[in-house]
Every structure is written in structure tokens, then in C-alpha cells.
Amino acid sequence: EAGVVQSPRxxxxxKKQPVAFWCNPISGHNTLYWYLQNLGQGPELLIRYENEExxxxxxxxxxxxxxxxxxxVDSTLKIxxxxxxxxxxxxxxxxxxxxxxxTQYFGPGTRLLVL
Amino acid sequence: xxxxxxxxxxxxxxxxxxxxxNCTSSSxxxxxxxxxxxPGEGPVLLIALYKAGELTSNGRLTAQFGITRxxxxxxxxxxxxxxVGIYFCAGPSGTYKxxxxxxxxxxxxx
Numbered sequence: 001e002a003g004v005v006q007s008p009r010x011x012x013x014x015k016k017q018p019v020a021f022w023c024n025p026i027s028g029h030n031t032l033y034w035y036l037q038n039l040g041q042g043p044e045l046l047i048r049y050e051n052e053e054x055x056x057x058x059x060x061x062x063x064x065x066x067x068x069x070x071x072x073v074d075s076t077l078k079i080x081x082x083x084x085x086x087x088x089x090x091x092x093x094x095x096x097x098x099x100x101x102x103t104q105y106f107g108p109g110t111r112l113l114v115l
Numbered sequence: 116x117x118x119x120x121x122x123x124x125x126x127x128x129x130x131x132x133x134x135x136x137n138c139t140s141s142s143x144x145x146x147x148x149x150x151x152x153x154p155g156e157g158p159v160l161l162i163a164l165y166k167a168g169e170l171t172s173n174g175r176l177t178a179q180f181g182i183t184r185x186x187x188x189x190x191x192x193x194x195x196x197x198x199v200g201i202y203f204c205a206g207p208s209g210t211y212k213x214x215x216x217x218x219x220x221x222x223x224x225x
Contacts, residue, residue: 004157031211040217040218041215041217041218042119042203042205042214042215042216042217042218043158043203043215044214044215045212045213048211048212056209056210056211056212091157091158093157098211099211101163101165103160103163104160104213105160106156106157106158106159107157108155108156108157109155109156109157
């Protein structure tokens with residue numbers, strides 16, 4: 001079974017440019033998460049989807065960040081415009097559903113460097 | 116807000132040694148998760164704990180849910196080079212949401 005796929009793996013952009021990250025969750029997983037991981041820190045949740053609905057986006061900086069999961073499968077996270085402080089690893093994870101017993105499976109992440 | 120503090124922040128050990136690390140919370144948890152993250156990869160769940168006092172093993176790894184429900188411990192026996200990585204604890208923060216600790220970086224000297 002394929003794991004969570006993310007692309008690109010690395011991205012270098014100049015500040016004020018837009019950037020987008022793509023995630024394909026494990027087949028059959030209804031719940032999808034986007035996390036931000038700063039250097040030396042643990043992941044922090046940005047947004048959680050249940051199918052195509054964003055059920056928790058309280059931590060997403062909506063002035064510059066947006067996300068979508070139009071058909072309840074793939075998801076895209078966008079930053080526009082990017083700032084220097086956005087340099088981090090963006091992790092996508094998926095699980096079969098919600099709930100304490102549902103294991104989240106993480107993708108390898110996209111490493112963003114903003115110059 | 117809630118915080119998870121992991122100790123130690125990093126450690127060097129000799130291959131074959133046992134390792135202990137812990138995680139403490141400012142509030143009571145009903146679930147503790149332990150993840151390992153290899154360089155360039157996402158975290159992978161190692162062990163999940165669901166009740167106070169629970170002790171669960173996964174091969175050479177053993178994790179325990181502290182009696183106070185504000186802490187958890189992870190032990191690795193007979194460490195090997197592939198144990199290198201960052202170990203994160205995580206606990207629930209709201210509905211279906213988890214917060215992660217700052218990690219313990221393990222480096223094994225062969």
C-alpha cells in the first residue's frame with residue numbers, strides 16, 4: 001500500500017512569491033491534515049479535513065495561507081505571498097477517520113526555503 | 116496553552132546501551148503517542164497509550180503512561196545505529212487534535 005505522497009520534496013523561492021504544496025493521502029483515508037514543522041520543533045497542525053470539509057482551520061494564517069481538498073482526496077496548500085518566516089517543513093498526514101484510535105500516517109514533507 | 120516538554124533534548128549513547136526519555140504536560144491527558152522521525156522523513160507512530168499506568172511494548176521499545184496522566188516515558192533497550200532520529204511525544208489538544216513535544220534527538224555512537 002502506497003503511503004502519503006507529497007510534492008515537491010524541496011522548494012526554494014524568493015520572498016513575496018507564491019508557492020503551492022500537493023498531497024495525496026493513503027487510499028481510503030477520509031481525514032487529511034496539514035502540519036507545519038519549524039526547525040527543531042514538533043509538527044503543529046494548520047488544517048484538518050474530513051473528506052472535502054475543512055473541520056479545523058483555526059491555526060491556519062488565513063491572510064496568506066489557503067488550502068483545498070476539492071474532491072475529498074488530494075489536497076493543496078498554498079502560501080501567497082511567502083515570507084522569510086515561512087521557511088519550514090510542511091507535512092501532510094492522513095488517517096481513516098477521526099478519533100483517538102485512528103493512526104495518522106505522515107508523508108515525507110516539503111522543505112520550503114524562502115530567500 | 117498546553118505545552119509538552121521532552122527531556123532530554125538530545126543525547127549521545129553507545130550502541131547497545133538502554134535509553135530513557137520522558138514527556139511532561141501542563142495538563143492531564145487521556146492519550147499519549149510516541150513518534151519517531153528519521154532525517155528527511157515524516158514522523159512514524161511507534162506506540163500509543165490510552166490509559167493511566169498502561170505499559171506497552173513494541174520490540175525493543177517500551178512506553179508507559181504516567182500515573183498522574185501528565186507524563187509519559189519511552190525506553191529503548193539495546194540501542195542500535197538505526198535508532199538514530201528524533202522522538203516526539205504527542206497528546207490530545209481539543210477534539211481530534213494533537214500537540215507534539217519539541218523532540219528528543221538520539222544519536223548513537225557505533
